[in-house]
Amino acid sequence: MMTIIRVAAVLLTGFFVGLTLEGVSRKIIARIQRRYGPPWYQNFIDVFKALSKNGITHGWIFDFGILMALGGVIATLAFVPLGDLVAFPGLDNLFIIVYLFAVGALGMAMGMVGSGNPNSSIGVARALTQMLGYEIPYMISVSAVMYYYKTASVSELMLSQQDSWTLLKMPLGGIVAFISLLGMLGKKPFDTPIAPAEIASGPMVELSAKYMGLLMLMHTFSIFVEIGLFVDIFLGISNYWTFLIKFTVIWILATLISSVLPRFRIEQVVKFYWKVPLGLAFLQALFVLLGWVF
Amino acid sequence: MANHERNIWEKIADQLRSKSLWMLHYCTGCGAIELPPSMTSRFDMERFGMGPMATPRQADILFITGYLSAKTLRRVIYTYEQMPEPKYVIGFGSCTLNGGIYYDSYATINRLDYYIPVDLYIAGCMPRPEALLEAFNELMKMIRKGEANGWKQYKENYDWYKNNQIRSLGEVLVHDEFHE
Numbered sequence: 479m480m481t482i483i484r485v486a487a488v489l490l491t492g493f494f495v496g497l498t499l500e501g502v503s504r505k506i507i508a509r510i511q512r513r514y515g516p517p518w519y520q521n522f523i524d525v526f527k528a529l530s531k532n533g534i535t536h537g538w539i540f541d542f543g544i545l546m547a548l549g550g551v552i553a554t555l556a557f558v559p560l561g562d563l564v565a566f567p568g569l570d571n572l573f574i575i576v577y578l579f580a581v582g583a584l585g586m587a588m589g590m591v592g593s594g595n596p597n598s599s600i601g602v603a604r605a606l607t608q609m610l611g612y613e614i615p616y617m618i619s620v621s622a623v624m625y626y627y628k629t630a631s632v633s634e635l636m637l638s639q640q641d642s643w644t645l646l647k648m649p650l651g652g653i654v655a656f657i658s659l660l661g662m663l664g665k666k667p668f669d670t671p672i673a674p675a676e677i678a679s680g681p682m683v684e685l686s687a688k689y690m691g692l693l694m695l696m697h698t699f700s701i702f703v704e705i706g707l708f709v710d711i712f713l714g715i716s717n718y719w720t721f722l723i724k725f726t727v728i729w730i731l732a733t734l735i736s737s738v739l740p741r742f743r744i745e746q747v748v749k750f751y752w753k754v755p756l757g758l759a760f761l762q763a764l765f766v767l768l769g770w771v772f
Numbered sequence: 773m774a775n776h777e778r779n780i781w782e783k784i785a786d787q788l789r790s791k792s793l794w795m796l797h798y799c800t801g802c803g804a805i806e807l808p809p810s811m812t813s814r815f816d817m818e819r820f821g822m823g824p825m826a827t828p829r830q831a832d833i834l835f836i837t838g839y840l841s842a843k844t845l846r847r848v849i850y851t852y853e854q855m856p857e858p859k860y861v862i863g864f865g866s867c868t869l870n871g872g873i874y875y876d877s878y879a880t881i882n883r884l885d886y887y888i889p890v891d892l893y894i895a896g897c898m899p900r901p902e903a904l905l906e907a908f909n910e911l912m913k914m915i916r917k918g919e920a921n922g923w924k925q926y927k928e929n930y931d932w933y934k935n936n937q938i939r940s941l942g943e944v945l946v947h948d949e950f951h952e
């Protein structure tokens with residue numbers, strides 16, 4: 479019973495805070511461009527409007543892929559500890575989260591390719607290529623953290639930062655994880671998979687109405703998973719409220735960076751990730767092995 | 773158009789739709805130049821929740837600027853039929869109203885609403901961004917009152933629209949390799 483309440487709390491937090499912060503980020507981008515910007519609740523209106531329209535399906539693979547994407551991401555979010563709010567205590571292992579997260583990404587890839595539009599296939603191919611780019615530096619920097627604390631449980635990784643934050647102990651690893659986070663979020667300069675002016679918004683090209691609404695929800699939840707993991711692993715011990723504050727700060731920082739940068743091409747993304755962040759991640763791993771941790 | 777009674781859910785949905793209009797602009801005419809100022813800092817369309825969208829599937833408004841030649845009209849009709857309902861059409865500039873300066877051209881059509889149902893026209897050559905925003909606010913009011921029913925009209929009078937389209941464009945046999 480308590481588990482159900484905790485899962486519901488996690489998902490509702492993801493829904494309300496996630497959509498609110500997306501609206502806030504649109505407002506921030508507008509202010510940077512000296513516009514007034516939409517209201518902060520604009521994304522709630524967008525999602526419910528999209529759900530209220532009559533969509534066009536492209537066969538059962540399309541439907542199933544979208545449900546799999548949303549379901550996979552919701553299942554992943556249920557395992558992520560939000561500060562001291564842990565839905566499944568003892569099961570919040572980093573490997574479980576990383577593997578479950580792939581279900582959502584693959585569901586989306588399957589559904590979008592099922593629509594038969596070449597632009598969406600290009601978008602999916604780019605998304606998976608980009609994943610190859612950022613996953614390797616991210617996993618190496620996180621494995622260094624796991625090796626140092628001798629645990630893979632996310633809440634234990636959080637609780638072992640009693641003396642100081644992992645970000646301060648392993649600054650290089652923190653920077654690498656943040657750069658990888660920008661790629662995961664699809665923020666500029668890494669928004670190659672959804673390039674609206676280039677491949678007509680990539681994977682979303684054939685999404686109408688309800689399908690678009692479901693995918694927007696999926697996007698919100700996956701933002702919560704990605705930033706939540708970063709906050710838990712690198713930004714010290716937090717309870718539910720300080721977790722949300724740190725989450726907001728990281729999200730706004732990513733928005734600020736993204737709003738002033740142009741877009742990489744896909745091969746530039748992979749080259750960048752495999753040169754700079756991968757090199758730094760290896761350096762960090764070496765420092766951890768040598769015991770040079772602050 | 774007989775007034776169709778909306779139930780409470782449709783009224784709520786119409787409120788939401790009026791506050792989040794995603795737009796597909798079909799800008800082969802010269803009116804495209806009025807869109808960048810209405811989207812960017814000075815007139816800032818996004819404060820009404822409006823924004824450009826990349827594909828017809830995601831869009832609510834089909835925004836047609838300027839003249840349509842017989843060639844582009846065919847694409848506009850394909851695009852309109854790909855959009856999910858409810859969908860709205862705005863004709864921008866005199867060319868969509870009565871042909872504008874191209875009224876006697878051999879290659880362009882004169883009235884857009886013979887071919888697809890237009891909810892709102894913006895007259896002028898060119899209408900300024902102020903007129904554009906005024907029109908969008910008007911469309912929002914119409915949606916809230918349930919008067920923007922072009923998409924229903926299109927379904928009810930499909931034969932009439934189809935006849936007009938075929939008369940101007942001629943029939944085309946689409947060779948669909950994928951489904952054969």
